[in-house]
Amino acid sequence: IGFVLFVSCSSETKITLPETDITNASVIPKPLKIIRSDQGFALDKYTALIIDDLSPDILETGQYLVGKIKLKTGLTVSSIPLNNTKSIIRIYKSDIKSENDEAYELEIKKDTINLSANTATGIFRGIQTIRQLIPEMPNDSLSSHNIWIIPGGKIIDEPQYEYRSTMLDVSRHFFDVDYVKKYIEVLAYYKINILHLHLSDDQGWRIEIKSWPKLTEIGGSTEVGGGPGGFYTQEDYKDIVAHAKAHHITIVPEIDMPGHTNAASASYPILNGNGQTPKLYTGTKVGFSTFDTRSDTVYLFIDDVIREISSMTPGPYFHIGGDESHVTKKEDYLYFIKRVESIVQKCNKRMIGWDEVAKSDLDSTTIVQFWNNRENAKLAVEKNMKVILSPANKAYLDMKYDSLTKIGYDWAGLIPLDTAYIWNPEDYIPDKYILGIDAPLWSETFDTTSDLELLAFPRLIGYAELGWTTSGNRDWKDYRSRLAGQADFLKRMDINYYRSPLIEW
Numbered sequence: 233i234g235f236v237l238f239v240s241c242s243s244e245t246k247i248t249l250p251e252t253d254i255t256n257a258s259v260i261p262k263p264l265k266i267i268r269s270d271q272g273f274a275l276d277k278y279t280a281l282i283i284d285d286l287s288p289d290i291l292e293t294g295q296y297l298v299g300k301i302k303l304k305t306g307l308t309v310s311s312i313p314l315n316n317t318k319s320i321i322r323i324y325k326s327d328i329k330s331e332n333d334e335a336y337e338l339e340i341k342k343d344t345i346n347l348s349a350n351t352a353t354g355i356f357r358g359i360q361t362i363r364q365l366i367p368e369m370p371n372d373s374l375s376s377h378n379i380w381i382i383p384g385g386k387i388i389d390e391p392q393y394e395y396r397s398t399m400l401d402v403s404r405h406f407f408d409v410d411y412v413k414k415y416i417e418v419l420a421y422y423k424i425n426i427l428h429l430h431l432s433d434d435q436g437w438r439i440e441i442k443s444w445p446k447l448t449e450i451g452g453s454t455e456v457g458g459g460p461g462g463f464y465t466q467e468d469y470k471d472i473v474a475h476a477k478a479h480h481i482t483i484v485p486e487i488d489m490p491g492h493t494n495a496a497s498a499s500y501p502i503l504n505g506n507g508q509t510p511k512l513y514t515g516t517k518v519g520f521s522t523f524d525t526r527s528d529t530v531y532l533f534i535d536d537v538i539r540e541i542s543s544m545t546p547g548p549y550f551h552i553g554g555d556e557s558h559v560t561k562k563e564d565y566l567y568f569i570k571r572v573e574s575i576v577q578k579c580n581k582r583m584i585g586w587d588e589v590a591k592s593d594l595d596s597t598t599i600v601q602f603w604n605n606r607e608n609a610k611l612a613v614e615k616n617m618k619v620i621l622s623p624a625n626k627a628y629l630d631m632k633y634d635s636l637t638k639i640g641y642d643w644a645g646l647i648p649l650d651t652a653y654i655w656n657p658e659d660y661i662p663d664k665y666i667l668g669i670d671a672p673l674w675s676e677t678f679d680t681t682s683d684l685e686l687l688a689f690p691r692l693i694g695y696a697e698l699g700w701t702t703s704g705n706r707d708w709k710d711y712r713s714r715l716a717g718q719a720d721f722l723k724r725m726d727i728n729y730y731r732s733p734l735i736e737w
C-alpha cells in the first residue's frame with residue numbers, strides 16, 4: 233500500500249491523501265483485533281517519544297524504537313516535547329486486560345500514539361507493529377516538511393502460541409555471530425520469540441565446552457563439503473544470547489544425541505564406545521553414529537556439556553535432539569533419553585526432543601517436537617506432554633519451493649508459499665497440547681547467507697503468522713497482499729528472498 237489518490241471535483245488539483253485505513257496495513261503477523269478510526273497520526277521531525285516508566289527494560293524498548301524510526305525515516309524523535317511538537321508517542325506499563333506476557337494495546341490518534349502493555353516484552357512486540365505501520369515514504373504534499381502518516385485506530389493484540397520459533401542448523405554449515413545477530417533482528421520484526429540453534433551434528437560441533445576443548449578444536453574444524461567450519465566461543469554464544477534477549481527472543485540450544493554425534497566422537501573417541509576413532513565427516517548422510525549409551529563417561533561428558541551451556545542460557549529450554557538414532561539399539565535409546573532428561577532437569581531446564589523421544593518414559597514437563605511421525609506426537613499427548621509442531625511437509629525451510637529451486641531438499645515434498653501458510657497446528661493435535669511451532673532450516677544444501685535467506689524468506693514470515701495469529705484471523709488472500717508489503721523491509725535489511733510468482737511483489 234502507498235497513498236490513495238483522490239481527484240478533487242474542481243478537477244485540476246490532484247491532492248495525495250495518505251492511506252488512513254489501518255485495516256489495510258501490511259502488518260504481519262495479523263493482530264488479534266484491529267479497529268479503524270481514519271484519524272492518521274503525523275510522524276514528523278517534531279514528534280516526541282515519552283516513556284512513562286523508569287524501569288530499564290522499558291526505557292530500552294523506547295531507545296530501540298527511536299533507533300528504528302531513525303533508520304526508516306531519518307527522523308530523530310525527541311525524548312521531550314519541542315516547541316513545535318504536535319504528535320507524541322507514549323509508551324507506558326499499564327494493567328491491560330490480557331494475562332498474556334506478550335500482549336499489548338496500541339491506540340493511534342491524530343496527535344498521540346499510546347502503546348501499553350504489562351511487560352517490556354509486550355511493549356517490544358507492540359513496537360514492531362508501530363514500525364510496520366510507518367509508511368515507507370513520507371507524504372510531502374501535506375506540509376512543507378516530511379510527514380509520515382500512520383493510519384489511526386486501535387489494535388488489541390497477543391499471540392496464540394508462546395513458542396514461535398525457527399531453527400538454524402549451524403552444524404552442517406557454520407554461520408558466524410554477526411550473521412546470527414542480523415537474523416535475530418529480522419525475526420524480531422515478525423514477533424518470533426525463539427531461535428533454536430542446532431549446535432552439533434555429525435559434521436560439526438559448534439559451541440566451546442571448556443571441560444572438553446577438543447570438541448571445537450577437532451569437531452568444529454570442518455563442515456559439509458569440507459569447508460573450514462567454525463564454532464562459537466563461550467563469549468560468542470553469550471553475545472548471541474544477549475542480542476536475542478535485547479530483542480525479546482529466547483535462545484534454545486540443541487546438542488543432538490545419541491545419534492548425529494560423529495563430530496563429538498571424532499574429538500573424543502571414548503564417546504562411541506566401539507574402540508575406533510571416527511574420521512571427521514563432511515557428507516550429508518544421517519543415522520550412522522551413536523554414543524555408547526551404557527558408559528558412565530558418556531553421561532559425565534553430557535553432564536559437563538549441558539551444565540556449561542545451560543549456565544549461559546537464560547531461557548528455560550534445552551534441546552537434546554534424539555532424532556534418527558538408527559544405529560542405537562531401541563532399549564539403549566530409551567534408557568539414554570531418560571537418563572539425559574534427568575541431567576537436563578538437574579540443570580533446571582525443560583527438555584525438548586525430536587518426536588522419537590516420546591517413546592521413552594519421560595516426565596510430562598518434557599516437550600516433544602513433532603517433525604515426521606504422527607504416532608510419536610500422539611504418544612506425547614497421551615503422556616500429557618506439550619508438543620512443538622514442525623511437520624516436515626509444511627514447516628521445513630530446507631524443502632524446495634518448486635522443482636526449479638536450486639538448493640534444498642524435497643524428501644518431504646515441495647513447499648511453495650501457499651502450502652507453507654495454509655495449515656493449522658490444531659489439525660495435528662488438540663490445541664491445549666500445543667506449545668507452538670518451529671520452522672527448521674537444515675543447512676546441508678547451502679553455504680552462503682544469500683542461499684540461506686532464499687530458503688527462509690519469505691516462508692518464515694508465514695510461520696511467524698501461524699504462530700501468532702489465530703486460525704480465524706488467517707486468510708491466504710489477505711496474507712498474500714500483506715506479504716507483498718514486506719518487500720521494502722527485506723530490501724532495507726538486505727535480505728535475499730524468493731520472488732514467489734504467487735505474490736504480486
Ligand code: TNX
Pocket residue numbers: 518555556586603628630641674675676
Ligand atoms: C531430517 S528433521 C533431520 C535432519 C536433516 C533433515 C534434512 C530431523 C529431526 N532430522 O538431520 O538435516 O532431515 O531435511
